[in-house]
Amino acid sequence: MEDVWKVYRGEGFEVEALRGVSFQVYEGEFCAVMGPSGSGKSTLLNLIGALDTPTRGRIIVDGVDLTQLSEGEKDEFRNRRMGFVFQFFNLLNELTVLENVMLPALIRGVGFEEARAEALNLLRAVGLEGKAGHLAARLSGGEMQRVSIARALINRPALVLADEPTGNLDSQTSAEIIKLMGELNKRNRQTFILVTHDPTIAQAATKVIKILDGRVVGVEVKKHG
Ligand SMILES: Nc1ncnc2c1ncn2[C@@H]1O[C@H](COP(=O)(O)OP(=O)(O)O)[C@@H](O)[C@H]1O
Ligand SMILES: [Mg+2]
Known part of the structure; x- marks a missing residue:
């Protein structure tokens, strides 16, 4: 991100949610973004995920300048190159676990059997193959989050974005989810950027970006064995 600003404007208000944010995250990193409520974390993640556009500045993901893409190109970029994990899981409740995980692959145009096989592989990786149907x-919160992680990974995204992925889970389940994401990050060399209040995520991270009032106030780079 290069000097990224995001100003929300409406009737009689103006909020400078991001004020000149610059940082880099390298391939394969497990990066935590931390900061108090209202500091601009979700805004930041939404911009990286091309769900919203910056008021100013450049955002380059995997060599592509997001600000140069049309809406259609952004949709395709999101579907193919990024995976999303949300605090409230955002699963389709009336679909099965397997169908939820298959869906982004089907949208990408993968054949049904291939999507099914890949979804089952991922469900095995997150320890849920027994719940595919x-x-x-009907799942617990921790299980729902594991499904949403499998769903986020099915198109083999270069980048996985997670907004408070453990914010709605108890501490033991959070620890399991963090461990799972860390293992997937190492195994597949996929880059993770996680917005979190959770100090255990920050502990597991290779880089911690601290933001306050829309500005980066610290970047901590850690070495891991
Ligand atoms: N769509 C929006 N319209 C107006 N203001 C917004 C909008 N989204 C976020 N904000 C404001 O921008 C600031 C940063 O919000 P947000 O990125 O959600 O912070 P965080 O995720 O760190 O809690 C807050 O002051 C918030 O009220
Ligand atoms: Mg937020």
């Missing part, structure tokens, strides 16, 4: 609505 269950309705998503």
Whole structure:
């Protein structure tokens, strides 16, 4: 990100949510973004995910300048190159676990059997192959988050973005989810950027970016064995 600003404007208000944010995250990093509520973390993640556009500045993901893409190109870029994990899981409750995970692959145009096989592989990786046929609505919070991680990974994204992925989970389940994401990050060399309040995520991270009032106030780079 290069000197990224985001100003929300409406009737009689103007919020400078990001004020000149610059940082780099390298391939394969497990990066945590930390900061108090309202500091601009979700805004930042939405911009990196091309879900919103900056008021000023450049955002380059995997060599592509997001500000130069049309809406259609952004949709395709999101579907193919990025995976999203949200605090409230955002699963389709009326679909099965397997169908939820397959969906982004089907949207990409992968054949049904191939998508099914890949989804089952990922469900095995997150320890949920036994629940493939269950309705998503019937799962526990931790299971739902594991499904949403499998869903985020099915198109083999270069970058996985997670907004408070453990914000709605108890501490033991959070620890399992963090461990799982860390293992997937190492195994597949996929880059993770996680917005979090959770100090255990920050501990597991290779880089911690601290933001306050829309500015980067610290970048901590850690070495891991
Ligand atoms: N769509 C929006 N319209 C107006 N203001 C917004 C919008 N989204 C976020 N904000 C404001 O921008 C600031 C940063 O919000 P956000 O990025 O959600 O912070 P965080 O995720 O760190 O809690 C806050 O002051 C918030 O109220
Ligand atoms: Mg937020």
